[in-house]
Amino acid sequence: QVYLVDSGGGSVQAGGSLRLSCVASGKTDSSSYCMAWFRQAPGKEREGVAARDQDATRTYADFVEGRFTFSKDYSTNTLYLQMNNLKPEDSAVYYCAATPFLCPDMGVGKVDPSAFTYWGQGTQVTVSS
Numbered sequence: 001q002v003y004l005v006d007s008g009g010g011s012v013q014a015g016g017s018l019r020l021s022c023v024a025s026g027k028t029d030s031s032s033y034c035m036a037w038f039r040q041a042p043g044k045e046r047e048g049v050a051a052r053d054q055d056a057t058r059t060y061a062d063f064v065e066g067r068f069t070f071s072k073d074y075s076t077n078t079l080y081l082q083m084n085n086l087k088p089e090d091s092a093v094y095y096c097a098a099t100p101f102l103c104p105d106m107g108v109g110k111v112d113p114s115a116f117t118y119w120g121q122g123t124q125v126t127v128s129s
Contacts, residue, residue, distance in 0.1 A: 002026040002033060002118040006096040009123030012086055016127070020081040022096030022120055034103030037070065037081050038113055039092035039125075048111035049094070050081060053103035061106045063089075086127045096120035 008020040020037070036051040050060045050070040058070045069082040079096065097116035104111045 002098050004096045004098060004118055004120035006094065006120035006123050009094060009125045011126040011128065014086060014088055014127055014129050016086050017082070017084045018086065018125060020083065020094055020096075020123060020125075022079040022081075024077050024079065024096075024098065033098040033100055033118075034116075035072075035079055036097045036099075036103070036106070036111075036116060038095045038097055038111075038116075039090075040095070040122075041092040044092075046095070046113045048104065048106045048113075051103050051106045051111075052079070057103075059103075059106040059108075083125070086125075088127045088129045091125060091127045093122040093124050095122045 003025045004022055006022045008018060010018055012018055034051060034053050037049040038046050039049050040046040048061055050068055052058045052070050067085045071080045098118040099116045
């Protein structure tokens, strides 16, 4: 069992930055899992944003365009999603997720959220123009 607590959302103007955090705990740490960030805007499907596999290889959705960075603090087992140059279309609830299985490439096609077993509670990101 893996427990995920995500936080760090807020309201910013376009061009601003936010850093989301995801604290992982449980029977095993996040090194055994594919970790990912998803987001869901009102009326839209949940979509993959970034993933970090068991070898620390990271992939990003095309819409990230180099603006986001997925990192990990090994000392606290906390994962971060640094988001820069935010756009209004980035507004959504962001979720941290984990799966013990193969990590999808977020840059290739649509990623099925059901492939992920564990989820954080979500954190709201609002970007105003």
